[in-house]
Amino acid sequence: DQQVKQNSPSLSVQEGRISILNCDYTNSMFDYFLWYKKYPAEGPTFLISISSIKDKNEDGRFTVFLNKSAKHLSLHIVPSQPGDSAVYFCAVGGSNYKLTFGKGTLLTVNP
Amino acid sequence: DTAVSQTPKYLVTQMGNDKSIKCEQNLGHDTMYWYKQDSKKFLKIMFSYNNKELIINETVPNRFSPKSPDKAHLNLHINSLELGDSAVYFCASSQEGSGRGDEQYFGPGTRLTVT
Numbered sequence: 001d002q003q004v005k006q007n008s009p010s011l012s013v014q015e016g017r018i019s020i021l022n023c024d025y026t027n028s029m030f031d032y033f034l035w036y037k038k039y040p041a042e043g044p045t046f047l048i049s050i051s052s053i054k055d056k057n058e059d060g061r062f063t064v065f066l067n068k069s070a071k072h073l074s075l076h077i078v079p080s081q082p083g084d085s086a087v088y089f090c091a092v093g094g095s096n097y098k099l100t101f102g103k104g105t106l107l108t109v110n111p
Numbered sequence: 112d113t114a115v116s117q118t119p120k121y122l123v124t125q126m127g128n129d130k131s132i133k134c135e136q137n138l139g140h141d142t143m144y145w146y147k148q149d150s151k152k153f154l155k156i157m158f159s160y161n162n163k164e165l166i167i168n169e170t171v172p173n174r175f176s177p178k179s180p181d182k183a184h185l186n187l188h189i190n191s192l193e194l195g196d197s198a199v200y201f202c203a204s205s206q207e208g209s210g211r212g213d214e215q216y217f218g219p220g221t222r223l224t225v226t
Binding site for chain 2: 034036041042043044045046049089096098099100101103104
């Protein structure tokens with residue numbers, strides 16, 4: 001029973017264009033949402049987060065959008081760069097210490 | 112200067128053996144975690160310690176036992192290894208509980224292969 005779903009296993013984008021990665025969750029009690037990036041043979045690294053009191057958070061080329069009514073969040077990367085090619089995980093948290101991760105989306109940015 | 116380190120990076124062993132994976136963080140964080148990433152690529156929490164106290168213990172076989180000698184270290188000991196234990200194990204740390212949105216810092220992972 002997946003509480004966090006990333007329905008696109010992979011995404012291919014041209015350099016300079018926008019990358020949009022999506023994530024859906026099932027539990028409305030989650031109130032923190034994070035994106036992690038993972039390169040092969042490395043651990044995930046934190047990218048950006050948003051709390052449930054906001055609907056948008058921006059950090060440079062990365063913007064996370066939260067739609068609480070739809071239980072949906074997305075990560076926008078613009079402009080996309082070849083170095084952005086990695087697996088992106090969304091993760092959600094609630095009032096406990098636990099994060100629940102999605103399965104990840106492999107982003108490939110083509111030069 | 113590595114923030115979260117794990118040893119070994121690769122571990123190949125036979126069924127029935129007992130093995131340990133070590134994790135150390137030099138970030139001064141209070142909370143540490145063990146995750147398992149299986150063949151389906153899901154990253155699942157196994158355990159979490161806050162100031163050496165166990166705070167998360169997911170549904171994990173009791174062959175898996177975490178040990179936290181101090182808040183900078185969280186080791187994972189696995190008894191009687193089975194084929195299904197083959198996975199990548201990640202250690203992570205955070206200043207507080209990540210359910211509060213506190214970002215976690217991950218180690219590079221330990222790829223365990225049980226033959």
